[in-house]
Amino acid sequence: MSLHSLAAGLSNLSVSPSVTHLPQATILHATPSYIIPALLTIIIVCNFYKGRGKQGKRIPGPRALPLLGNLLDWPSHHQGERMEVWQKVYGPITRLSILGKNVLFLTSTNIISELFVKRSAVFSDRPQLVFSQELCGMDVLHPMTQYGADFREQRKFMKEALAPEVQRRHESLLNEEGRRLLRATYEDPEDTARHLRRFSTSFSLRMVYGLPALEVDDPQVLLAEEMMALSEYALTGGWLVDFLPILKHLPSWVPFHRRARYFRAKINEMMSKPWGEVKEQVHAGTAPDSFCSINMQKFDDGKSKHTETLIKATAAAIYGAGADTSAASSYSFVLAMLLHPSVQSRAQDELDDVVGRDRLPCLADRPKLPYLTRVLWEVLRWAPPVPVAIPHRNREAVEFDGYMIPKDTMLMASIFSLSRDPEVYASPETFNPDRFEGERGERLPHHAFGVGPRRCPGADVAFTQLFLQAAYILACFRISPQRDVAGKEIIPEVKFGGGMVRNAEEFPFVMQARWDGVERLFSDA
Numbered sequence: 001m002s003l004h005s006l007a008a009g010l011s012n013l014s015v016s017p018s019v020t021h022l023p024q025a026t027i028l029h030a031t032p033s034y035i036i037p038a039l040l041t042i043i044i045v046c047n048f049y050k051g052r053g054k055q056g057k058r059i060p061g062p063r064a065l066p067l068l069g070n071l072l073d074w075p076s077h078h079q080g081e082r083m084e085v086w087q088k089v090y091g092p093i094t095r096l097s098i099l100g101k102n103v104l105f106l107t108s109t110n111i112i113s114e115l116f117v118k119r120s121a122v123f124s125d126r127p128q129l130v131f132s133q134e135l136c137g138m139d140v141l142h143p144m145t146q147y148g149a150d151f152r153e154q155r156k157f158m159k160e161a162l163a164p165e166v167q168r169r170h171e172s173l174l175n176e177e178g179r180r181l182l183r184a185t186y187e188d189p190e191d192t193a194r195h196l197r198r199f200s201t202s203f204s205l206r207m208v209y210g211l212p213a214l215e216v217d218d219p220q221v222l223l224a225e226e227m228m229a230l231s232e233y234a235l236t237g238g239w240l241v242d243f244l245p246i247l248k249h250l251p252s253w254v255p256f257h258r259r260a261r262y263f264r265a266k267i268n269e270m271m272s273k274p275w276g277e278v279k280e281q282v283h284a285g286t287a288p289d290s291f292c293s294i295n296m297q298k299f300d301d302g303k304s305k306h307t308e309t310l311i312k313a314t315a316a317a318i319y320g321a322g323a324d325t326s327a328a329s330s331y332s333f334v335l336a337m338l339l340h341p342s343v344q345s346r347a348q349d350e351l352d353d354v355v356g357r358d359r360l361p362c363l364a365d366r367p368k369l370p371y372l373t374r375v376l377w378e379v380l381r382w383a384p385p386v387p388v389a390i391p392h393r394n395r396e397a398v399e400f401d402g403y404m405i406p407k408d409t410m411l412m413a414s415i416f417s418l419s420r421d422p423e424v425y426a427s428p429e430t431f432n433p434d435r436f437e438g439e440r441g442e443r444l445p446h447h448a449f450g451v452g453p454r455r456c457p458g459a460d461v462a463f464t465q466l467f468l469q470a471a472y473i474l475a476c477f478r479i480s481p482q483r484d485v486a487g488k489e490i491i492p493e494v495k496f497g498g499g500m501v502r503n504a505e506e507f508p509f510v511m512q513a514r515w516d517g518v519e520r521l522f523s524d525a
């Protein structure tokens with residue numbers, strides 16, 4: 001499961017399901033044909049009147065169609081790029097109105113900070129989707145929990161699992177996964193992208209559940225992917241009940257209720273199965289230390305079912321949210337090194353000076369590797385893995401800069417635009433780690449992990465993973481272009497997918513050992 005993709009589905013208002021291998025049985029597909037036009041008419045007319053009479057300056061945006069509003073303007077792919085275009089036409093706030101849902105697209109650091117940080121008490125909720133959250137039970141998953149007591153409780157659990165000082169306890173796990181990555185890359189360099197992906201999933205699952213290391217096609221990885229597909233389908237399947245919540249009171253035999261029960265059971269099974277295994281191990285006294293085993297011993301079984309559910313859901317969020325984002329960032333790192341050989345060489349020189357060739361780098365080396373740190377900050381700026389933050393919602397109407405933002409507006413913040421702000425970054429499209437020269441401290445000097453109380457709770461562990469992977473790879477391998485039949489280097493065009501997690505499209509490259517005998521550094525993996 002990817003909770004980033006999963007939660008990102010909150011932003012998809014498309015009425016056509018995007019997950020094609022699952023049965024297409026939304027209410028749109030399974031209801032007598034006369035009901036849908038009738039209901040749509042009711043919604044549209046209600047929303048038309050709801051949208052009238054708002055006060056304040058009009059927030060600019062594409063022209064809306066009568067009644068339907070901006071339904072056809074919704075950017076289902078490449079949202080970051082689309083928001084860049086709108087910014088040039090409409091300025092830093094663009095408004096769409098889709099079937100009565102108000103959506104604001106924000107592209108300015110000042111505005112996003114003003115709303116998400118200074119007015120965070122109002123702007124930190126998530127949009128409420130009846131089908132996925134209420135009927136399928138996904139509201140308990142952290143990226144979708146509303147900003148309240150459960151949110152704070154889950155953040156507390158996350159802090160216990162993900163804070164930098166806790167991470168240091170996980171160093172041996174990271175080193176082991178890192179050596180497995182190097183050995184797999186050495187033996188099978190063509191599959192480096194899959195090895196990077198395996199690393200992230202395996203590390204997350206081991207940290208959360210204490211499972212043994214995973215292989216590339218491990219059923220656990222496949223299970224996580226199944227949950228992602230299912231969750232995306234629940235979120236983006238075009239469920240009419242999301243637009244007309246009164247439909248949830250229809251009898252339980254109607255198709256969308258049946259489907260919701262199926263999803264709820266599946267999601268519950270996927271959250272509970274590994275949890276149950278850990279529980280057995282804890283009772284048998286054989287459980288290795290993990291987020292789940294440590295937390296399980298902290299609550300009184302039977303008396304705090306709600307706490308148990310929160311911990312279970314937190315565990316699922318940690319392993320689900322980390323895998324595809326981390327894999328996207330490490331693949332972008334490989335692309336950046338391929339395209340910028342001089343940056344790669346400089347980072348390798350730094351590693352050779354600090355670490356030498358008798359051992360692998362470790363986390364303790366990080367303060368002595370400022371150039372490598374800057375390279376990775378620049379990777380996350382140049383190719384933000386999550387180009388648009390998970391949608392926020394305001395729980396109250398707010399007046400801002402002469403505009404009236406109605407209650408329950410969906411707010412989309414473009415991290416892509418923040419990372420390309422020409423007033424902050426000279427030549428923003430250029431990959432230039434030196435732009436961060438002089439930055440002190442460990443914290444990322446930009447907003448790739450979001451802004452305000454809903455900023456990514458996995459930021460530290462994500463950066464630690466990326467740092468270790470990059471340091472290991474650069475210490476042992478040279479990343480260089482493939483050659484065509486005429487011997488000419490193939491320099492790939494930079495292309496990224498348009499999904500909510502921004503993955504570089506597959507590109508050719510060669511991983512060569514930097515010196516003979518490098519494998520002795522990871523042969524015990």
Ligand code: HEM
Nearest residue numbers: 143318321322325329385386389390449450454456458462
């Ligand atoms: C390079 C990797 C990653 C990037 C770029 C990233 C970025 C983000 C962003 C932009 C958000 C949305 C913030 C918002 O809504 O305002 C987010 C949320 C989240 N991230 Fe990450 N993330 C990464 C890795 C991870 C990892 C490794 C974990 C878990 C260990 C994680 C767990 C989460 C969770 C649970 C949320 C939801 C937070 C909430 O709703 O309050 N992420 N992330």
